[in-house]
Amino acid sequence: MKEEVIREPLWKIRLRLWMRSFKQNWELFREKKLALFGLGVIIFFAIFGALYPMYPVLMKNIFWKDQEDMFSAMKPYDPIIGYDPFIPGHPSPPSPRHPLGTDPLGRDILSQLMYSTPREFTLGITAALITVVIGTMIGASSAYFGGVVDTFFMRLADIVMLFPTLALLMVLSAFIELDLLKLALILGFISGFGSITIVLKAQALTVKVRPFIEAAKSAGGSDMYIIFKHIIPNILPLSFLYMMFGVTSAIFSEAVLSFFGLVNVRMSWGIMIHTAESQGYLGGEFIGKFWWLWLPAGASITLLCSAFYFLGRGLEEIVNPRLRKR
Amino acid sequence: MIKYIGKRLFQIIILLFVYVSIVYWMVELMPGSFVAHFIMNPKLTPEAKEALKKQFGFDKPAHIRYLLYMKNFMKMDLGISFLYYPRKVVSVIMERLPRTLFLFVTATIISYALGFNLGKRIAWRRGKFLDTAATFVGIVFWTIFTPILAIFNIWIFGVLLKLLPLNGFIDPNIWRKATISSQEIFKLLILNGGILLLVFAVALLIASRLKTLTAKKMTVWMSLLAVLIISFIYWYTSGYGIYALDILRHLILPIFTLTLLSFAGSMLVMRDTMLEIIREDYITTAKAKGLPDNIVRDKHAARNALLPLVTNFVISLGFTVSGGIITETMFSWPGMGRAYIEALNSQDIPLLVGLLVFTGIFVLIAHLVADILYAFLDPRIRY
Numbered sequence: 001m002k003e004e005v006i007r008e009p010l011w012k013i014r015l016r017l018w019m020r021s022f023k024q025n026w027e028l029f030r031e032k033k034l035a036l037f038g039l040g041v042i043i044f045f046a047i048f049g050a051l052y053p054m055y056p057v058l059m060k061n062i063f064w065k066d067q068e069d070m071f072s073a074m075k076p077y078d079p080i081i082g083y084d085p086f087i088p089g090h091p092s093p094p095s096p097r098h099p100l101g102t103d104p105l106g107r108d109i110l111s112q113l114m115y116s117t118p119r120e121f122t123l124g125i126t127a128a129l130i131t132v133v134i135g136t137m138i139g140a141s142s143a144y145f146g147g148v149v150d151t152f153f154m155r156l157a158d159i160v161m162l163f164p165t166l167a168l169l170m171v172l173s174a175f176i177e178l179d180l181l182k183l184a185l186i187l188g189f190i191s192g193f194g195s196i197t198i199v200l201k202a203q204a205l206t207v208k209v210r211p212f213i214e215a216a217k218s219a220g221g222s223d224m225y226i227i228f229k230h231i232i233p234n235i236l237p238l239s240f241l242y243m244m245f246g247v248t249s250a251i252f253s254e255a256v257l258s259f260f261g262l263v264n265v266r267m268s269w270g271i272m273i274h275t276a277e278s279q280g281y282l283g284g285e286f287i288g289k290f291w292w293l294w295l296p297a298g299a300s301i302t303l304l305c306s307a308f309y310f311l312g313r314g315l316e317e318i319v320n321p322r323l324r325k326r
Numbered sequence: 327m328i329k330y331i332g333k334r335l336f337q338i339i340i341l342l343f344v345y346v347s348i349v350y351w352m353v354e355l356m357p358g359s360f361v362a363h364f365i366m367n368p369k370l371t372p373e374a375k376e377a378l379k380k381q382f383g384f385d386k387p388a389h390i391r392y393l394l395y396m397k398n399f400m401k402m403d404l405g406i407s408f409l410y411y412p413r414k415v416v417s418v419i420m421e422r423l424p425r426t427l428f429l430f431v432t433a434t435i436i437s438y439a440l441g442f443n444l445g446k447r448i449a450w451r452r453g454k455f456l457d458t459a460a461t462f463v464g465i466v467f468w469t470i471f472t473p474i475l476a477i478f479n480i481w482i483f484g485v486l487l488k489l490l491p492l493n494g495f496i497d498p499n500i501w502r503k504a505t506i507s508s509q510e511i512f513k514l515l516i517l518n519g520g521i522l523l524l525v526f527a528v529a530l531l532i533a534s535r536l537k538t539l540t541a542k543k544m545t546v547w548m549s550l551l552a553v554l555i556i557s558f559i560y561w562y563t564s565g566y567g568i569y570a571l572d573i574l575r576h577l578i579l580p581i582f583t584l585t586l587l588s589f590a591g592s593m594l595v596m597r598d599t600m601l602e603i604i605r606e607d608y609i610t611t612a613k614a615k616g617l618p619d620n621i622v623r624d625k626h627a628a629r630n631a632l633l634p635l636v637t638n639f640v641i642s643l644g645f646t647v648s649g650g651i652i653t654e655t656m657f658s659w660p661g662m663g664r665a666y667i668e669a670l671n672s673q674d675i676p677l678l679v680g681l682l683v684f685t686g687i688f689v690l691i692a693h694l695v696a697d698i699l700y701a702f703l704d705p706r707i708r709y
Contacts, residue, residue, distance in 0.1 A: 034462055155341070162345050162686045166651055170670055171678070174356040248469055256652060259473055260667075273473065284492060287481035298474030305469035313465070313594075322602050 028318045035314020041307035045300075049117030056111065063097050079115035079267045082107045091281065094292055101292035103272065104279040113296055116268045120251050120304060123184050128246030130188025131196060136239045138193070139200030140231045143208050144223065153197060160194040166256060173262040180265055183257070187250045196242050200235055207234045237319045244312030248305045255301045272297040331698065338690050342683075343396075349682045350395055353675050354388055360408040360673045382408060395679070404683065405676035409669060415680035418665065421509065423684075425495070426654070426661035428516055429577065430646035433584035438639050440589045445596025446628040450619075452601065461597075464590030472587060476656035479583050490579050493658040500572050511569045518557050525553045580657045587653075588642075595638055599631040633703055637696040644692025 006013075029035060056077035064071040067086075076084040083106040084090075084098065090106040092098065100109040142150040168190065169178075176182060207213070208231065216226050257263045258270025261278065265271060276282055276293035287294075317323045361384050365375050379385045386394075398405060404415040444464075448457040467475070484492040491497060496508050529549040533542040561567035603609065604627060612622045650663030658664070662681060669677040701707045 033458060034465075037462075158341055159344055159348070162341070162689055164645070164649075164682075164685055167666060167682060167685070168352075170651075170666075171352055171356065174670075252469065252471070255471055256473075259471075260655075273471075277473075282477055284485055287477055287485060294474060294477060298471050298477075301471040302466065302469060302474065305471070306466050309465050309469050313461075323598060 025318055028324075029314060032314040032317060034310045035317075038307040038310030038314065041303055042311065045117055045304055045307070046121065049114060049121065052111070052114035052117070055114055059097070077108050077111045079107060079112040082111065084108070091290055091293060100296050103275055103293060104281060105275070109272070109292060109296055112267055112272055113269070113300060116272075117300075119180060119265075119268060120254070123180050123254055124247035124251040124304075124308070126181070126184040127187040127191075127250035128243040130185065131192040131246045132239045132243045134189065134192030135196035135200050135242065136232055136235060138197045140204045140227050140235060142197070143201045143204035144227050144231060150201075153193075154201075156193055157195065157197050160190060163190070165190060165253065169253060169257055170260070170262060173257065177264045178257070178262065180254075183254060183263060183265075184250065187253055188246075191246060191249065196246075199242070200239060203235045203238050204231055207231050237315075241312055241315045241319050244308050244315060247308040248312070251301065251308075252305050269297040269301045327701065331694075334694055334697070338694065342686065342690065345686045346396070346399060346679075346683050347392075349686070350392055350679050353678050353682075354392070356673060358673060359384060360675065363672075395676075399683075404680040407669075407674055407677040407680075409672050409674040409677060415676050418677060419662070419680060419684055422660065422662045422665045424512060424516055425659065426646060426650050426663065428512075428519065429580055429653075429659065429661065430584065430650065431643065432519070432577075433581045433588065434639065434642055434646070436581065437585045437587075437589040438592045438635065440585065441592025442596055442628075442632070442635060444589070445593040446600055446623060446631065448593070449597040449600030449604065449631075450623050450627075457597075460593065464593050467586050468588075468590035468594075470587070472652045473656055475587065476583050476653065479579055480656075483579055483582075491576050493576075493579075493656070495573070495576055495658075495660050496569075497572050497576075500568060504569060506566060506569070508569070508573065511566055512573060514566070515570055515573060518560075522550070522553050522557070525549050576659075580653055580659055583657075584653055591642075592635055592638065595634055596631060599634050600627055603627050603631050633700070636703060637700050640696040640699060641689075641692050644689040646688075 056075075059077055060071055064076075070085065074085055075082045084092075084102060087095075087097070087102065087106070090102050091104050092102045094101045098108050098110065100113065102108055103112070138153050142153045169186070172178070172186060176186070178186070213226060213230055216230055221229070254263065254265075254268065255270035255273075258265060258268050259274050259277070261271075261274050263270070273282075273294050276290070280286070281290045281293050361378055361382050364370070364378055370378070376385070383391055383394075395405065404419075407413055407415050407418050410418050444460055448460045451457055480492050483490045501508065526546070526549070529546045533545045536542050536545060561570050609622060609627055612626045613619075617626075650659070650661050651666055652663070653659070654661045654663035655667060662684075665677065666681050668674070669681060
């Protein structure tokens with residue numbers, strides 16, 4: 001009997017296998033209405049943020065045709081230094097010129113909102129990526145090696161988990177000038193060494209006892225090879241899931257720190273609410289009267305945070321077989 | 327078991343020392359100091375500046391101060407607060423702690439009761455409208471930007487409906503003629519709440535021994551009603567009722583906000599555990615026996631799903647102390663979270679370290695209690 005030889009290159013087979021599993025998972029994912037909603041909101045915000053450069057141009061061509069000089073001098077749609085001199089009092093309520101009104105300093109709220117969106121994404125995803133990379137590597141290696149490595153990282157996780165995150169960040173903000181990148185790094189490191197390592201280690205332990213690890217060892221695979229080629233790919237779905245929750249908590253932490261005015265960022269959703277609060281527009285009667293100062297930014301933070309959480313929950317029901325429908 | 331607890335206690339002590347050291351150095355390394363605010367004053371003579379430094383211990387180098395702090399820490403002494411000089415840090419914490427605890431314990435109990443009940447229902451009707459709606463609302467509140475929710479609640483209930491006070495601990499207008507301090511009244515209130523909880527627990531214990539369902543329900547409800555009536559009569563006759571009511575009115579809005587924020591956590595845990603348990607064989611058996619649906623749900627499934635919820639509850643109590651920063655700031659509630667912000671803004675090192683250390687001790691104890699409780703409630707787990 002003639003042996004059949006597979007002539008297809010390896011990457012093509014891999015791609016096909018990958019596509020198939022992707023399709024299967026997509027079918028499972030599509031049933032989760034809430035996860036789809038989350039994905040929709042994330043895509044909406046991505047487009048919303050990407051459209052930011054067009055917004056001032058559009059407004060200029062509609063409302064500022066006759067006042068070109070004034071437009072270039074005042075930059076009324078700049079999120080940080082903009083000012084609209086043609087409106088008698090700021091903050092002004094929503095109007096055609098400023099679809100979401102202006103803030104107490106005369107800056108356009110919609111442009112602030114759009115300007116901040118890509119930054120929130122960057123911060124959330126960077127922080128979550130760092131968290132997951134650290135968590136996965138440490139989880140996998142402490143499960144694989146055990147012993148001293150395991151004890152060290154688990155005790156470290158115990159200590160990190162003792163720190164209340166928000167309180168810790170508040171202290172850190174006193175001697176580190178927290179810009180977006182540093183904040184993402186710190187958030188990533190704090191949560192990377194924390195509880196996520198324990199969860200991923202537990203998952204890696206179940207992988208470690210499977211026969212193919214033994215097989216890879218007897219075939220002469222080095223420790224690093226086994227960790228990176230066999231253990232990590234098997235815990236990757238779970239890490240990806242925790243990345244989604246990580247994005248939520250990173251965006252939330254940034255917003256809270258900005259709200260308390262502890263971050264060195266020029267504009268973000270949290271800072272928008274901080275501006276409104278520090279200028280006294282969030283007290284008593286004013287809360288309802290100046291709703292456009294806090295509602296758009298607050299709703300954006302909430303929507304984006306919950307969107308990533310919904311996505312994470314949806315993925316959890318796929319990754320975690322115990323939650324699947326029978 | 328005893329050996330396990332001993333081992334854990336040993337670990338906790340080591341962890342605590344490492345934690346205290348990290349916290350101390352982190353706070354110590356913050357630029358500027360409490361005394362620097364006063365030293366900058368050009369009207370002070372050099373002698374006065376030296377005296378000031380000496381008074382707050384800044385004449386010694388940092389590592390000596392650290393060693394002194396650790397020495398005092400081992401004597402259970404957290405030092406003297408700068409901001410509230412010459413009060414001890416422990417006494418400041420002890421003044422603030424009941425307020426935070428009362429707020430958070432009440433909110434946590436309510437939100438767990440709500441989460442438990444909702445969670446078992448939505449897991450039972452998985453994929454139906456109720457499931458989707460409750461999960462959606464729950465997660466939106468779980469991830470909502472906390473200050474926004476607080477502002478929104480203040481606006482709705484305080485400004486539009488004028489039902490509740492906007493923020494604060496007491497209304498000074500009512501307390502003008504008071505002969506008793508608010509702290510005393512608050513302690514009495516806590517005592518009252520504690521008695522209520524205790525009676526509820528005892529009633530549940532007695533009810534579990536009783537045979538019929540009506541007798542069980544009667545015992546629980548009657549004892550609760552009796553305590554409520556007795557405490558009402560006590561507050562009415564003592565004349566302090568109006569003050570207690572004032573504090574309670576200030577409590578409602580923060581508790582409501584906290585409950586909204588956190589019920590989804592317990593609801594989702596309950597839902598996921600229930601989904602796992604529903605697939606067990608004994609649930610199928612119970613259904614096949616012809617038992618009504620809600621009896622299978624409440625008696626067979628929900629009881630076994632309670633375990634992760636109980637441990638989560640204990641652990642979340644550990645985080646109450648630090649969780650209050652945002653809520654307490656928004657509602658001007660003078661608890662631990664507010665004290666933390668005050669200490670941070672004025673660089674009150676002993677108070678700041680004290681608050682963080684206290685939080686750490688709380689969390690560690692909560693984790694230990696959760697582990698012990700786990701072994702106690704689940705006979706399959708042995709240490």
